[in-house]
Amino acid sequence: MSIRTTPRAGSPSPGTSPAGPEIPDLPLVSARLEAWYPSAARELPWRSERSGYRALVSELMLQQTQVSRVVERFASFMARFPTLRSLADAPEQEVLAAWQGLGYYRRARFLHRAAEAIRDMHGAEVPDNVAALAALPGIGRYTAGAIASIVFGQAAAIVDGNVLRVLSRLADHETRMGDPAAERWAWRESTRLVQVASAPGVTNEALMELGATVCTPAAPRCDACPLAAQCAGRASGRAASIPTPRRSAARRTLYWHSFVHVDEHGVLLTERPAAGLWAGMLQPPTIESDTPMDVAVLSTTWGMPVNKVAQFTHVTSHRTVEFTVLVSASECTPAIAGTHRVPLELLESVALSNAAWRVMECAGVPVKTPLSASAGRRAPRAARSAPTDS
Numbered sequence: 001m002s003i004r005t006t007p008r009a010g011s012p013s014p015g016t017s018p019a020g021p022e023i024p025d026l027p028l029v030s031a032r033l034e035a036w037y038p039s040a041a042r043e044l045p046w047r048s049e050r051s052g053y054r055a056l057v058s059e060l061m062l063q064q065t066q067v068s069r070v071v072e073r074f075a076s077f078m079a080r081f082p083t084l085r086s087l088a089d090a091p092e093q094e095v096l097a098a099w100q101g102l103g104y105y106r107r108a109r110f111l112h113r114a115a116e117a118i119r120d121m122h123g124a125e126v127p128d129n130v131a132a133l134a135a136l137p138g139i140g141r142y143t144a145g146a147i148a149s150i151v152f153g154q155a156a157a158i159v160d161g162n163v164l165r166v167l168s169r170l171a172d173h174e175t176r177m178g179d180p181a182a183e184r185w186a187w188r189e190s191t192r193l194v195q196v197a198s199a200p201g202v203t204n205e206a207l208m209e210l211g212a213t214v215c216t217p218a219a220p221r222c223d224a225c226p227l228a229a230q231c232a233g234r235a236s237g238r239a240a241s242i243p244t245p246r247r248s249a250a251r252r253t254l255y256w257h258s259f260v261h262v263d264e265h266g267v268l269l270t271e272r273p274a275a276g277l278w279a280g281m282l283q284p285p286t287i288e289s290d291t292p293m294d295v296a297v298l299s300t301t302w303g304m305p306v307n308k309v310a311q312f313t314h315v316t317s318h319r320t321v322e323f324t325v326l327v328s329a330s331e332c333t334p335a336i337a338g339t340h341r342v343p344l345e346l347l348e349s350v351a352l353s354n355a356a357w358r359v360m361e362c363a364g365v366p367v368k369t370p371l372s373a374s375a376g377r378r379a380p381r382a383a384r385s386a387p388t389d390s
Helices: 026-040 052-062 067-080 084-089 092-098 106-122 130-134 141-150 161-171 180-196 200-213 232-236 295-302 344-349 354-362
Strands: 252-260 266-271 286-289 306-315 319-328 339-342
Touching (some): 026 180, 026 200, 052 067, 052 084, 052 141, 092 106, 252 266, 252 295, 266 344, 295 306, 306 354
Antiparallel strands (some): 252 286, 266 339, 306 319
């Protein structure tokens, strides 16, 4: 019979510190990860050819987005912007248009600004160290560590949701996703790990791959894990319950009423504000409110009678947007300030969110870009979970 003793209050257990346990035998952990990774790694397009630029693009694309979605978009994005300089020199709207289908468009802006900074400050060559990378717009500690270690072989730590989960289970350490103390502990252990790794980049990629494909949030496949013999969470039988999910933030519900008008010159669009959801992107004229609006009120606001043709719900990370789609009920041409026509054949070259595409599709606009039923609902499995930059 095994007896688990409880340490006296204020006294750390053996092998622990007030900040959490230290994972033992880290050189062995690293060696097993590095031996496992070559045969277990998925074939992904950004892995076939290593460069700082390709890593920069892929790492930003992978944040909170399904790997399968990034696989679909990576090649076309790289074909459009084959070099960092071509990306840096492109107008922002062109970059946003090429980002369509990936969501979280703020990342595209950060990528563009980072490319501009690298062009202007580093001669269009991606820096090879964490300090210089982390100084770039939108590049946090995780992304800097991933690029520095994977591409340039630096002993730079990384922590995202996958890494925190693997380390927490390995130590049988009760952590909570999103908890600052848990993230500080994971950064400490990840730093200790890469410092003893013979190939820090391989160790880091193996950690992420393990979390994405084997040590998954639900039903971890411990029988396929290269670290099973060392995993304290597996030994205790608690691996599947570690870490605790993050506390859900209150989700705000918004009501957007979108008016779609098409004539021989194209579809009527307007630009969203420079800050906020889908900042700077184009969309059909839309009235936003905290409650649903009556069609008669909308007709008065737009200066012409309108009919409601569809409703749908779009979910983002922090909001639920209830869309009402309306079309003209007369032959009148609307005169709405701040709008312009975009020919149908040019729609794919402008920056439109998935929600804007769906609005137009609901109104009968012949759209060519395929829409995913899961747009706005990112599945966590097999996705790069959110990096932590504590």
